Amino acid sequence: MMSDSRVSSVIQEWVSSFPGQVHSQTLNSVASNSAASTNQMTQMDMISYGQSQGMIRGGGDDRGAEQMMGLSYLPYPPSCLGSAASPVSTNHHQSHASTQQDFSPFLLPTLRAPVTKRSISKDSAEYRLRRERNNIAVRKSRDKARRRIVMTQQRAGQLQEENQKLQMRIAQLTQELDTLKHILSQRHLQAAEEGAAGQSSI
């Protein structure tokens, strides 16, 4: 009884901490990657690639390319699986590639067209404002995720604990039941004997 209320409060929190959940994780990686292959190029064209300092950061820009390939999130894309096949998803890091670069035909359409589409200029105060806001949101979101994980673990732990108690209770009840059944069967025998005795005495 006590433990019930204790557990339920935590579970309450736990339950409330899963809003949409399912759709993003799994579906995203697939859906958005197939969808991205159509849109991304335009996105790519209109962002960066012709920035003030040109090719700032090795991380961001090329990752766009990776992601576009739709294979980037495989656990061990390139060097881990030996050196066989899969020319895909290995073409990140133009920074390093500045020396030897493979302009895969997939990337070409995005690499040209340095259209002055007014990229959001990474020096722009507005850009920094957005970034900072997003960084805050990211921290918040991750914090939330961490708390969620902890709560799930707690929930699991408590459920396990509760489970053991329930199992013990079941064992107890079963035992009790056996005892009563035994007693009852004794009564039955007793009654039968008495009945028999009574009949024979008549």
Place this chain on the structure above:
Amino acid sequence: MMSDSRVSSVIQEWVSSFPGQVHSQTLNSVASNSAASTNQMTQMDMISYGQSQGMIRGGGDDRGAEQMMGLSYLPYPPSCLGSAASPVSTNHHQSHASTQQDFSPFLLPTLRAPVTKRSISKDSAEYRLRRERNNIAVRKSRDKARRRIVMTQQRAGQLQEENQKLQMRIAQLTQELDTLKHILSQRHLQAAEEGAAGQSSI
């Protein structure tokens, strides 16, 4: 019985997927942040700040400073809490920072001393090799973490399911027990009556 074996197999996996676990998450953020404040400076000195293309990426380098402050992982460090205090964690991106920046006294000691401690040259093939390896490790690790989370959720779900079954079993046993008790009490009464009848008839 069936469900037991089914559950336990999953739980097996689940259990085995938590190696050290606790120490890293919570303790790290504290321990390493306090520890970092001593070491980080040297680290900072020996990395970047004067790279070939000067300040490539806004992300990596300055973040060192943030982290050093030991406050970066607070959910809402700067702008979120109004505009009061906490000059921390907003001072990344020297590029933009060139305009308005508060060089908090905490940061000064790290900002100076641009000693030429032989940074590992981001163009170095060895650097790229290291990075690529680490990136692979990171993907692997995160994949693992994701799987771990899923398993914890499954474990919790199955435990809950099992819990309900156990509770129902308990209800059933209790019911059964009550029935037997009732029967027994009836027998008792019956026996008592019979006994009384017997005595009175003598």
Place this chain on the structure above:
DNA sequence: TGCTATTGCGCAATTC
């Protein structure tokens, strides 16, 4: 339409 929330990713620091 614009902003926040999520998510995958790479980087660097640290741990193991």
Place this chain on the structure above:
DNA sequence: CGAATTGCGCAATAGC
């Protein structure tokens, strides 16, 4: 030394 973890910022995008 090298792999594993972890916090963080970036960019894409889902969601409202």
